[in-house]
Amino acid sequence: EDKVVQSPLSLVVHEGDTVTLNCSYEVTNFRSLLWYKQEKKAPTFLFMLTSSGIEKKSGRLSSILDKKELFSILNITATQTGDSAVYLCAVEGFGNEKLTFGTGTRLTIIP
Amino acid sequence: KAGVTQTPRYLIKTRGQQVTLSCSPISGHRSVSWYQQTPGQGLQFLFEYFSETQRNKGNFPGRFSGRQFSNSRSEMNVSTLELGDSALYLCASSVVGLAEAKNIQYFGAGTRLSVL
Numbered sequence: 001e002d003k004v005v006q007s008p009l010s011l012v013v014h015e016g017d018t019v020t021l022n023c024s025y026e027v028t029n030f031r032s033l034l035w036y037k038q039e040k041k042a043p044t045f046l047f048m049l050t051s052s053g054i055e056k057k058s059g060r061l062s063s064i065l066d067k068k069e070l071f072s073i074l075n076i077t078a079t080q081t082g083d084s085a086v087y088l089c090a091v092e093g094f095g096n097e098k099l100t101f102g103t104g105t106r107l108t109i110i111p
Numbered sequence: 112k113a114g115v116t117q118t119p120r121y122l123i124k125t126r127g128q129q130v131t132l133s134c135s136p137i138s139g140h141r142s143v144s145w146y147q148q149t150p151g152q153g154l155q156f157l158f159e160y161f162s163e164t165q166r167n168k169g170n171f172p173g174r175f176s177g178r179q180f181s182n183s184r185s186e187m188n189v190s191t192l193e194l195g196d197s198a199l200y201l202c203a204s205s206v207v208g209l210a211e212a213k214n215i216q217y218f219g220a221g222t223r224l225s226v227l
Contacts, residue, residue, distance in 0.1 A: 032214065041199070041220040042115075043154075048215055088154065092214070097167045098144065099203075099216060101154040 002027045006089050006102035014110050017079050021105045023089035024071040033065055033072050034099065036088040043088055046074070076107075084109045112138060115219035117202050123225045129190040132222045136183050136204030143185040144216060145177060148199040157200075160185055161207060189224075197226045 003026045013019055025033065032050045036043035047056045052067035060079075065072045076083055086106050090099040116135040124130050136143050145157040156169040160179035177187040183204075189196055203216035 032211070034215070036218075042201070042218045045215055045217060048211060050211055090154075097142065097159045097161070098156040098169065099146075099154075100156070101146075103153040 002091060002093060002096075002100040004089055004091055004100055004102035006087075006105050008105060009103065010106040010108070012108045012110060013079060015079055015081060017109075018075065018077045019079060019107060021074040021076075021087050021089075021107070022071065023073070023102060025089070025091045025100075025102075026070065027091040027093045027100065028096065029094040030067065031092045031094045034090045034092070035063055035072075035074050036090065037085045038088055038104070039085045046087075079107075079109045081109045081111055083107060115202055115204050115217055117200075117219035117222050119222060120220065121223045121225075123227065124192050125227050126192055126194060128192050129188065130192060130224060131186055131188050132200055132202075132224075134185045134187075134202030134204075134219060136185070136202075137217055140204035140206050140217075141183055142205045142207045142216075143179055143183065144203045144205075145185070145187050146201045146203065147171070148201055148221070149197075154201070157187065192226045194226050197224060199223050 007022045035046040047063045049065035055064045060077045063074045086104040088104045090101045142161045144159040148154045159167045163179045179185045199221045201221045203218045205216045206213040
């Protein structure tokens with residue numbers, strides 16, 4: 001059965017700090033790993049990673065995948081209060097049209 | 112382009128009743144997936160539909176069912192509601208295809224179901 005473990009469960013930092021969120025996974029026939037941000041209701045898409053070692057970047061957010069060690073990290077630099085949210089990691093396998101989610105990391109940014 | 116639309120946004124039902132939730136995917140998206148989100152279990156996969164066919168199903172009892180129409184809109188139904196069915200039900204849609212980006216799932220705002 002596919003499995004995703006995220007750490008830490010929660011994180012409180014000051015505005016301007018840099019944070020690293022972790023995601024380890026087990027999945028049959030790995031296809032992709034996705035990161036989402038959930039503030040109130042709808043998880044919003046951040047990144048999809050399929051290849052090892054290639055960093056995806058969007059503004060202050062970046063993510064990288066290690067397919068050998070089965071983990072991914074999400075980095076947020078110069079954090080802002082608007083980054084406060086639950087960050088979800090999910091994996092999908094080929095021929096298995098579903099996302100398996102971790103329990104998420106709750107990030108709180110203190111002004 | 113409009114996002115994934117779920118209706119209603121909130122529902123209050125009593126035990127034993129049934130409920131139908133609706134999801135309209137992003138225009139051009141052919142796959143619709145449903146997830147249940149609770150504080151204890153997180154996001155759990157219910158089922159996925161593509162071209163009106165259920166392709167995958169999660170580990171939920173038969174009281175949970177769904178369908179997809181020819182315009183890709185989807186409904187899910189929960190019969191004989193139990194207290195434990197109280198949750199946020201999220202729908203996600205994707206295009207589906209060989210290109211990486213076609214398989215990104217985009218989520219709606221969800222339907223918050225409370226069972227009393």
